Structures are given as C-alpha cells and as structure tokens.
Amino acid sequence: MGERIVMVDSGTGLGLTEGQLDARSAAASLQLRRRGVRAGDSVLVCLPVGPDLLVATDAVIAAGGVVWPVPPELDAPALRRRILASRARLMISDLPHAVDAADGSRVRMVVGVADLDAPHPDA
Amino acid sequence: MPQPPRHNLPAEPNRFVGRDRDLDELCELLADTRVVTLCGVGGIGKTRLALRVAARLVPAYPAGVWLVELARIGHAEQIERELARVLGVREESGRPLLDTVAARLGDARCLLVLDNCEHLVDRCAEVSARLVAACRRLGILATSREPLRIAGELVWRVPPLDLPEPGPPRPGAPLAEAVRLFLDRAAAVGTRLGEESLADTVRLCRALDGLPLALELAAARTSMLSPGQIADRLDDRFSLLTTGGRTAPARQRTLLAAVEWSHDLLPAREQVLLRRLSVFAGAFDLDLAERVCAGPPLAPAEIVELLGGLVDKSLVQCDEDRRRYRLLETIKRFAAGRLADAGELDEVRDRHLGALCELQRGHFTTELVEPRVPWPRRLAALSAGRALVDDLRVALDWAVESRNVPLGLQLCFHSTGLLPVGGLTEIVGWAERLLALDLSGVPGWQVAQAKAYLAYGLEARDELERALRLAREAIDGLDGAGPYAMGVMHSLFVMVLLRLGRPEEALLHAQQGLELADAGDDPWNQASGLAGLSAVALVRGRLREAQRHGEEALRRAGEHGHRWIMARAATQLGAVAEARGDLMTAMSHYETAVPWLCELGSGVELARCLARGGRVAAMLHEFPAARERLGRSLALSRCTGQRQGVARCLVGLSVLAEAEGDLEGAVLTAAAAAGLREEIRQHSVSSRTEGLLARARGKLGDARTVALWARGRAMAPDEAARHVLDGAVTAGREGAAPAGDATVLPGAVPPAPQVTGAADEVLSPRAARSPSGVSAVGTVAAGMVGAVTALSAAGAGSPLTAREQEIAALLTRGLSNRAIAEELVISPATVARHIANIMDKLGHTSRAQIAVWAAEYLRVSA
Incomplete structure (x- = not known):
C-alpha cells in the first residue's frame, strides 16, 4: 500500500511514492512543531517545484500552519516584499538568495530540507 | 551551609519589553537543541534576549546557568581562561585547560551563555564543538553577529521589534512592541507621551526599523525633542548616510545613524568622555573613570557630572546605585572608532595602563605588605584587585603591544588576581610574553622580579626544576625590588627545595627570609619564613622545633590577619601534630583553617585542608565528620577540575573505609586513587597502600584482593568514592547525615536531592516557565x-x-x-x-x- 507515485522529480527522474510522502511529511511536521510552528502561523516555503516542495507543503499543513509559497524565481526586491508581507516566523528554504532576502524580516529560523528530514534528537 | 549560586546572570537594568512568544519558543528549543545561536546585527537586542532566556531557564539546569562575556576578551586563547574563571576551574599542570573544563562540566546539566562571539567566532566554534561533544548534557546559548557554523547548531535570527501595522493607528488596538519600548524608555526619562504624539512615535519607530538600541537612544532625548522632531532629524541623517555607506546592510546603517545622531547631540565634553570610556574592558567605577579619562580638556572633578549625562542619554549603562558603569558593545565599538579618529587612542591606553598599575600597587600593598591593616580592609583590596581582571588583561595586552615592559611587569607583580594565591597561573603567560620583548631599557631588578613571579607560577604548575632555575637567576638581581619581594622569593625557594627533597638548602633560605622580615616590619614574610622553618624541621624529624616554629608562625600570621597565611600556618601545625600522632590536635588545626579558606574563596586549598581533616577524623573514628569533610573536598576538587585533589580524597576515603571495617571499599578506593594518579603521571605507591594490601590479603585472601584491586583500578573515581560515601549510609545510618548530604555532591555543586535528580531528565522548559520552579x-x-x-x-x-x-x-x-x-x-x-x-x-x-x-x-x- 502507499506505493502509488505522486510525483516524479523532473531533474533526477526519481519518483516520490504516497507512502514516502506521508512518512516524510509526518516527520517534517514534527520538526516544524519543535521549532514552534503553531496553528494559524504563516510558514514561508521557497523551494523549486519537486518532491521536497510537496513534502514541505504537506508538513506545514499537518503542523497546523498556513503555507505562504514564494517562487524562488522572483527577483530580490520581490522576494523581500513577499517575505516581509508574510510576517512569518519560519521559512523553509535551501536557497541562499532567499535566505539573504529574509534579513531583517520577522523570520527567526530558516529550515532546510535536510533539517526537515533529520531524525528527532530523542529518537 | 549556604547554597552556592546557580547562575552569574546580572540583574536587568530596566524593563524587558515584548518578545513574549520568542522567549517561550527559545526556552522550549533549548530543551532538545544543544547549541542555539542568536544572530543579528548590533543593537538588535541579542544579549538582552539571551539573558532573559537564560534567567528563565535557571530552574531547568541543576548545574547552573553561566554567562561568559566574550566582549571583554581580546584574544582567542583567553576564551578557555575566561570559561575556567567563570566556572571556578583551576588549571591542572600538564593538561590542556579546555580538557579540565570539559571534565568539570562532565555529565551535569548546565547551560553556558557565550555572549558576543563575533570577534572570536572561529575559536568559539571550536570550543563549543569540543565541549558539546564531550559533555552530553551541556547546552550552549550563544549570541553573535555570525553563526558559529558547527554541527547541531540552530541559528535563531533575532528580528527587530514588531512595528505597528501600516496605515493610521487604530484607536484601542494594542501597541506594537517597538512603540511600547519607546514609550517605556521615554517614561523612564520623565516624558509622558499622549495620544496626540502617537502618530509621530509610530513614524519614528518605523524610521528606526524597530531596532531596540536605536529606539532607546531616541527615547532618551524626548525630554528635549518631541518624537516628531527626532523623526525629522533622523530622516535628514539617513539621507546623508545612504550616500556614504551603501554597502552596509540597511539595519546596520539605521543603527549607525541613530548612534551618530545621539553622539553628535552630546556636548563636546561628553563626547570626549564617551570615546575615552571605550578603553575599559568591562564594567568600571567612577574612580577608575576619573583616573583614566580625565586629562585635557577634562578635569577629574567634572567626570562625575559628564558620566551622569551619558547615563541619562542611554549611552552608558549603570546599575541601580550608580556604582558600576558599562558601555553596550555596540556603543563601545562606535566610541572606540571616535577615540582612534581623535588620535587619542595611544594616550588613553597608556593612561589606562598607568592607572591600573597604580591601583593594583595600592591593592597589593594593602592586602599583603603593609603591617597592621585589619583583615576586612585586606579582603576588600583583594576583591577589588580580582574585580579588575578584565581590565588587567586589556592593560597587559597594551603593555605588550606598546612594548612598555616596565609598566607591564609592574602590573604583573601586583596582580594577585592572576597569581596562584588568587587561583590562576595566568601570570606565567604574561610574564613570559613581556620577558620576550626588548629588555634593554628595563631595570635589572624588574627583570629579576619578573623571573621570580614566573618561578612562582611554575611551582604552582609543578614544574619544579624550571622554577628553581629561574628563582636562582632571579635572586641575585632582586635587591632593588625591596625586602618584601625578596622574602617571598625565599619562601618560594623553601617550597620548591622541600618538594625536591633538599631540606638542607631549604633551611638556609627559610633562615635568610626570616632574618630579612625581622629586620623590616613585615609580618607576612615573618609568618611565611617561620612556617618554612617548621616545614623543614618536620622533614628532618625535629618535631618539637617544628611545633615551636609553627606556633610562632601562626601568631605572626594572626598579627598580619590575612586568611591565606593564617591557614598556611594552621595546616602546618596540623601536619606537625599528625606526625606526633596527636590526631585530636591535628583535626582541630585543620578545622580552624576551613572557615578562613572559605572566606578567601580558594577552592583548591580548601579542598586540600578538608581532605586532611577528613582523613584524620576517619582515623579518630569520627565517621560522620570524616564523611562530610571528604564529601565536600571531593565536590570541590571536581568543581575546580583538580584530579590530584580527587585522588587525595580517594585515599582519605580508603582510610575511612578501613577504619569502619570495610576492607573491600578500602581496597577499591585505594586502587582508584592509584589509577587516577597514574593518569596524571604522579607515581607514588605509598607505604600505607602496601600495608593496606597486606592486611587485605590476610583477611580476604590473595585472589580476592587482587580482583578488588583490578576492579578499583578500572572504576571511575566517582563510582569508587560513592562506594564508601554511600556505603556507610546503610552501615551507620543512625549517626550519619541525611542521605542528601552523603552523596558525592555537597559543597560547591548544588546538592542534588533525589527528586531533582530523577526529574531532571524530564524537566523541560515548560516546567521552568511555571511560576515556581522548584515545585514545578x-x-x-x-x-x-x-x-x-x-x-x-x-x-x-x-x-x-x-x-x-x-x-x-x-x-x-x-x-x-x-x-x-x-x-x-x-x-x-x-x-x-x-x-x-x-x-x-x-x-x-x-x-x-x-x-x-x-x-x-x-x-x-x-
């Protein structure tokens, strides 16, 4: 069960199965909660389209947050505007230009995809 | 016994505004994140937030929350020293200090707050990574402009304070954090701002990007200017700045503009004082400010008023009773830049060095040299000297940098805070650096005295041969340094020569030192010389002579009043009584010295004295007393990171176990002590151990004894100690102290009653947040x-x-x-x-x- 492919990475050609998506986003939701994401919080997601984006989005929703997507292709001023407007405390991104654009915003923590997949320290 | 403090956090200077949710989240994050770094530009409030979080977490860390202020430190290699100082760890000979610090932290649940890491970020990262790897329950909360970039670090970006929503302010809506901070600080300078100025206040807060430091500086000016006027002036300044430093990040520019604006509004004389204050490493008092910062155009008498003016404008912080002042790191950097621009840097640093020299000479003379000074005054001088340690380092640094060897050496001579008496052997490093410079213009006696101090430090590090060689080089040139220095030198010879097993030579030095001290009015060296004579006599087996000199030493020491020399004489008498077999008297001498050493706050000497008392008590079959002394001594040695002290306690516990009839425990602890001594390369199989093993073989049999010895050798020192310390709780429960006191940890480490011990595993910051920590x-x-x-x-x-x-x-x-x-x-x-x-x-x-x-x-x- 859960072997159905929900997305194929256009870069690597690797598929993400439903089971993988459920498992990864569940673990990621825990990482977000641990970093203080609460019901109703906006969470910035700035990732290229692909399995990671899907996992991040599902994780934010599962954690009770509101996804505030930011397309990584935006130029710096537009990125900055979006980030400031979100008033989000947390951003999911691995992209240096997105991290730079969060300077001086309300973003307290930037979480990379690797952090989302990291095992919980108590596990 | 009073509970030792569980933290060294300063009191907050004023109200903390906003950031409620951030505080909650950071407390929770620290429950399962080993390293959290608060990052952000200067003036954004990293330190204040860290201190607030740390204060809240005190109940969650049974082994304490310790602030290490790195802004005071100029060199990467001083990070470990400062850490050790804060934790009360003393350097062990032949072991890197950081290892001793890590061993001291061990598995205790403890939080280190490393404030202002940015200027030493690489070394901070290394130190943090090492400690976190070695100490599995240690947490680190760092503040820095840059992340440490180590594994497991969580970078937490400190945001500006919340600004009001765009658009006109809605009546009745709660005020944004930035506005609340501004109004609070304005009220502190007596300005009550009403509804009518709210729109301007909001505009000003936005212009200042919600930066707390900028808001505080602006609010301090509201007695003269309205928020609208301030906002207008700042606007002009921003337009100027943007043409200047386009590359700097926006917020850094905002802050610079606010600091510059506030500075430029100062009267010229306050500007002069502010820039000169930047030479201080840590907190300073009015007296020091007058000594260092007065000078054309400022007269000493006007410093107090100028300083008050700077406090009113929030450029200088002070504690409630206005005794200690300090500059925020951001302001200090700005002021240091102004000092350099004004071309006054060298001159003011020279004055800083000179002033510290003079101050320390005064403290040194009062504490040690001058006769007939009551002890409270001596203690006050000692404490005052110790409190200057940050500025001493900065001044010594300047002495090295400006190649001012004479003043640098003088400062070394008089800095008891850096001497072994005060608990640190740092003096060795400084003296070495100064002696490596060009010494052609330096008087011979100064070089000789520097070598003498070097020798003193080396003795404390157990480098005896080197110490002796240096002392020999020093003594011939020492005439110009005065009789006191010469007396100290002779005492050093006595100590080193006795330790090297050369009592005949030691005797000569003890006699010479005493003659010199008798000729002058120098009770310290009289007592010291007599104690030396007693020690020599004891080694030569002349017990009556040893007793006579010891008694005389104690009398002279009492006249002097310094607790260190009094304790030295008393423990000498204790040793003589022990040699006589008069254990009761020995015990009472050791017991007299304990409160004196407590007063001095000298953990290593206190641990030694307690261990001796404990061992003697065990031989007298006063088991509860023995257990209490040895337990305290062990805790102290662990806290100061002294393995030699731990080994000493294990031997004492072995004596205790045997006296109680527990041969098994006696062998275990003796074996653990031997193992530990081997680890620190201190080989000494005592005759007592051999006797013990013979008795054990007789009673327990060969095989059993050998097995026990092997088991003890492999045991962790604490485990072996616990075997005896706890063992008797069951054996002699009726007389023993309550269980809590019998554990390994009474003394400097907070005792861990059973409840805390168990709960501490599950104690999360959620518990810490509830109003009463302990019941939580x-x-x-x-x-x-x-x-x-x-x-x-x-x-x-x-x-x-x-x-x-x-x-x-x-x-x-x-x-x-x-x-x-x-x-x-x-x-x-x-x-x-x-x-x-x-x-x-x-x-x-x-x-x-x-x-x-x-x-x-x-x-x-x-």
Whole structure:
C-alpha cells in the first residue's frame, strides 16, 4: 500500500511514492512543531517545484500552519516584499538568495530540507 | 551551609519589553537543541534576549546557568581562561585547560551563555564543538553577529521589534512592541507621551526599523525633542548616510545613524568622555573613570557630572546605585572608532595602563605588605584587585603591544588576581610574553622580579626544576625590588627545595627570609619564613622545633590577619601534630583553617585542608565528620577540575573505609586513587597502600584482593568514592547525615536531592516557565508518571481523542493518508494534522511508531 507515485522529480527522474510522502511529511511536521510552528502561523516555503516542495507543503499543513509559497524565481526586491508581507516566523528554504532576502524580516529560523528530514534528537 | 549560586546572570537594568512568544519558543528549543545561536546585527537586542532566556531557564539546569562575556576578551586563547574563571576551574599542570573544563562540566546539566562571539567566532566554534561533544548534557546559548557554523547548531535570527501595522493607528488596538519600548524608555526619562504624539512615535519607530538600541537612544532625548522632531532629524541623517555607506546592510546603517545622531547631540565634553570610556574592558567605577579619562580638556572633578549625562542619554549603562558603569558593545565599538579618529587612542591606553598599575600597587600593598591593616580592609583590596581582571588583561595586552615592559611587569607583580594565591597561573603567560620583548631599557631588578613571579607560577604548575632555575637567576638581581619581594622569593625557594627533597638548602633560605622580615616590619614574610622553618624541621624529624616554629608562625600570621597565611600556618601545625600522632590536635588545626579558606574563596586549598581533616577524623573514628569533610573536598576538587585533589580524597576515603571495617571499599578506593594518579603521571605507591594490601590479603585472601584491586583500578573515581560515601549510609545510618548530604555532591555543586535528580531528565522548559520552579519539578515528574500509567492502560485511558484513536488504528493497517481520508471521508490534510497531533501527544517521531503503539495499546490487529 502507499506505493502509488505522486510525483516524479523532473531533474533526477526519481519518483516520490504516497507512502514516502506521508512518512516524510509526518516527520517534517514534527520538526516544524519543535521549532514552534503553531496553528494559524504563516510558514514561508521557497523551494523549486519537486518532491521536497510537496513534502514541505504537506508538513506545514499537518503542523497546523498556513503555507505562504514564494517562487524562488522572483527577483530580490520581490522576494523581500513577499517575505516581509508574510510576517512569518519560519521559512523553509535551501536557497541562499532567499535566505539573504529574509534579513531583517520577522523570520527567526530558516529550515532546510535536510533539517526537515533529520531524525528527532530523542529518537 | 549556604547554597552556592546557580547562575552569574546580572540583574536587568530596566524593563524587558515584548518578545513574549520568542522567549517561550527559545526556552522550549533549548530543551532538545544543544547549541542555539542568536544572530543579528548590533543593537538588535541579542544579549538582552539571551539573558532573559537564560534567567528563565535557571530552574531547568541543576548545574547552573553561566554567562561568559566574550566582549571583554581580546584574544582567542583567553576564551578557555575566561570559561575556567567563570566556572571556578583551576588549571591542572600538564593538561590542556579546555580538557579540565570539559571534565568539570562532565555529565551535569548546565547551560553556558557565550555572549558576543563575533570577534572570536572561529575559536568559539571550536570550543563549543569540543565541549558539546564531550559533555552530553551541556547546552550552549550563544549570541553573535555570525553563526558559529558547527554541527547541531540552530541559528535563531533575532528580528527587530514588531512595528505597528501600516496605515493610521487604530484607536484601542494594542501597541506594537517597538512603540511600547519607546514609550517605556521615554517614561523612564520623565516624558509622558499622549495620544496626540502617537502618530509621530509610530513614524519614528518605523524610521528606526524597530531596532531596540536605536529606539532607546531616541527615547532618551524626548525630554528635549518631541518624537516628531527626532523623526525629522533622523530622516535628514539617513539621507546623508545612504550616500556614504551603501554597502552596509540597511539595519546596520539605521543603527549607525541613530548612534551618530545621539553622539553628535552630546556636548563636546561628553563626547570626549564617551570615546575615552571605550578603553575599559568591562564594567568600571567612577574612580577608575576619573583616573583614566580625565586629562585635557577634562578635569577629574567634572567626570562625575559628564558620566551622569551619558547615563541619562542611554549611552552608558549603570546599575541601580550608580556604582558600576558599562558601555553596550555596540556603543563601545562606535566610541572606540571616535577615540582612534581623535588620535587619542595611544594616550588613553597608556593612561589606562598607568592607572591600573597604580591601583593594583595600592591593592597589593594593602592586602599583603603593609603591617597592621585589619583583615576586612585586606579582603576588600583583594576583591577589588580580582574585580579588575578584565581590565588587567586589556592593560597587559597594551603593555605588550606598546612594548612598555616596565609598566607591564609592574602590573604583573601586583596582580594577585592572576597569581596562584588568587587561583590562576595566568601570570606565567604574561610574564613570559613581556620577558620576550626588548629588555634593554628595563631595570635589572624588574627583570629579576619578573623571573621570580614566573618561578612562582611554575611551582604552582609543578614544574619544579624550571622554577628553581629561574628563582636562582632571579635572586641575585632582586635587591632593588625591596625586602618584601625578596622574602617571598625565599619562601618560594623553601617550597620548591622541600618538594625536591633538599631540606638542607631549604633551611638556609627559610633562615635568610626570616632574618630579612625581622629586620623590616613585615609580618607576612615573618609568618611565611617561620612556617618554612617548621616545614623543614618536620622533614628532618625535629618535631618539637617544628611545633615551636609553627606556633610562632601562626601568631605572626594572626598579627598580619590575612586568611591565606593564617591557614598556611594552621595546616602546618596540623601536619606537625599528625606526625606526633596527636590526631585530636591535628583535626582541630585543620578545622580552624576551613572557615578562613572559605572566606578567601580558594577552592583548591580548601579542598586540600578538608581532605586532611577528613582523613584524620576517619582515623579518630569520627565517621560522620570524616564523611562530610571528604564529601565536600571531593565536590570541590571536581568543581575546580583538580584530579590530584580527587585522588587525595580517594585515599582519605580508603582510610575511612578501613577504619569502619570495610576492607573491600578500602581496597577499591585505594586502587582508584592509584589509577587516577597514574593518569596524571604522579607515581607514588605509598607505604600505607602496601600495608593496606597486606592486611587485605590476610583477611580476604590473595585472589580476592587482587580482583578488588583490578576492579578499583578500572572504576571511575566517582563510582569508587560513592562506594564508601554511600556505603556507610546503610552501615551507620543512625549517626550519619541525611542521605542528601552523603552523596558525592555537597559543597560547591548544588546538592542534588533525589527528586531533582530523577526529574531532571524530564524537566523541560515548560516546567521552568511555571511560576515556581522548584515545585514545578515535582509536578512535571508526577505528570509524566501519570501519562505513562495512562498509556499502559488500554485505549480507554488513552490521551487520544476518539478520532485520533481511529486514525491510529487505521495506521496499523499501513494505510496512506489518502486512503485513511477516503475511509473516514475527511481530507488528507486533516489526516496529516491528526497524525502530527498524535505524535505530539505520544512523543512519537514517525507514523510507524504510532502503528506499533496502536497495535499494542489499542488492541487492534493489523
């Protein structure tokens, strides 16, 4: 069960199965909660389209947050505007230009995809 | 015994405004994140936030919350020294200081707050990584403009204070953090701002980007200017600045503009004072400010008023009774830049060095040299000297940098805070650096005295041959240094030569030192010389002579009044009494010295004295007293990181165990002591150990004794110690102290009563947040027990809601979120959220764990 492919990475050609998506986003939701994401919080997601984006989005929703997507292709001023407007405390991104654009915003923590997949320290 | 402090956090200078949710989150993050770094530009409030979080977490860290202020430190290699100083760890000979610090921290739950890491960020990162790897329950909260970039670090970006929503302010809406801070600080300078100025205040807060330091500087000016006027002026300044430093990040420019603006508004004389204050490393008092900062155009008498003006404008901080002043790091950097621009840097640093020299000479003379000074005054001088340690380092640094060897050496001579008496051997490093410079213009006696101090430090590090060689080089040139220095030199010879097993030579030096001291009016060196004579006589087996000199030494020491020399004489008499076999008298001498050493705050000497007293008490069969002394001594040696002290306690415990008839414990602890001594390369198989082993073989048999010895050798020192310390709680319970006192930890480490020990594993910042920390510990522990019991009951007592149980049950069938959603006719997102909630409630970290749990406790079959 859960072997159905929900997305194929256009870069690597690797598929993400439903089971993988459920498992990864569940673990990621825990990482977000641990970093203080609460019901109703906006969470910035700035990732290229692909399995990671899907996992991040599902994780934010599962954690009770509101996804505030930011397309990584935006130029710096537009990125900055979006980030400031979100008033989000947390951003999911691995992209240096997105991290730079969060300077001086309300973003307290930037979480990379690797952090989302990291095992919980108590596990 | 009073509880030792569990933190060294300063009192907050004024009200903390806003950031409520940040505080909650950071406290929770630190529960399971080893390293959290608060990052952000200067003036954004990193330090204040860190201190606030740290203060709240004190109940969650039984081994304490310790602030290490790195802004005071100029060199990477001083980080470890400062850490050791804060933790009360003393350097061990032949072991890197950081290893001793790590051993001291061990497995204790402790939080280090490393404030202002940015200028030493690489070394901070190395030190943090090493400590976190070695100490599994240590937490680190750092503040820095740059992340440390080490594994496991969580970078937490400190945001500006919340600004009001765009648009006109809505009446009745709660005020934004930035506005609240501004109004609070304005009220502190006596300005009450009404509704009518709110729009301007909001405009000003926005212009200042919600930067707390900029807001405070602006608010301090509201007695003269309205918020609107300030906002206008700042606007002009921003337009100027943007043409200047376009490359700097926006917020850094905002802050610079605010600091510059505030500075430029100062009267010229206050500007002069502010820039000169930047030479101080740490906090300073008025006296020091007058000594260092007066000079054309400022007269000493006007410093007090100028300083008050700077405090009113929030450029200088002070404590409540206006005794200690300090500059915020950001302001200090700005002021240092101004000092350099004004071309006054060298001159003011010279004055700083000179002033410290003079101050320390005064403290040194009062503490040690001058006769007939009452002890409280001597102690005050000692404490005052110790409090200057940060500025001493900065001044010594300048002495090296400006090649001012004479002043640098003088400062070394008089800095007891850096001497072994004060607990640090740092003086060795400084003297070496100064002696490596060009010495052509330096008087010979100064070089000789520097070598003498070097020798002193080397003795404390157990480098005896080197110490002796240097002392020989020093003594011939020492005439110009005065009789006091010469007397100290002779005492050093006595100590080193006795330790090298050369009592005849030691005798000559003791006699010479005493002659010199008798000729002058120098009770310190009289007492010291007599104690030396007593020690020499003791080694030569002349007990009556040793007794006579010892008594005379104690009398002279009492006349002088310094607790260190008094304790030295008393322990000497204790040793003589022991040699005579008069244990009662020996015990009473050691006991007299204990409160004196407590007063001095000298952990290493106190530990030694307690261990001796404990051993003698054991031989007198006063078991509870022996156990108490040895337990305290062991705790102190662990706290100061002295393995030699731990080994000494183990030997004492071995004596205690044997006296109680516990041969097994006696062998175990003796073996553990031998193992530890081998580790620190201090080989000495004492005759006592050999005797003990012979007795053990007789009673327990060869095989058993050999096995016990091997077991003890492999035992951790604490484990072996506990064997004897706890063992007797069952053996002689009626007379023994309560269980809490008999554990390994009374003394400098807070005693860990059973409840805290158990609960500390589960104690989370959630508990720390509840109003009364201590009772919360019990509550949390009880709550956990409750939860566990509930979980082990079947589904009925489960913490999950009906819907969550249903979903957990479906997970055992391996269904995907989508499949569960279809089955329950809800959306997959809702399923995911339920699963996140289940994981939260049960503490699980994956869907698979929920499935396993559900299969067991909800009695569902897959």
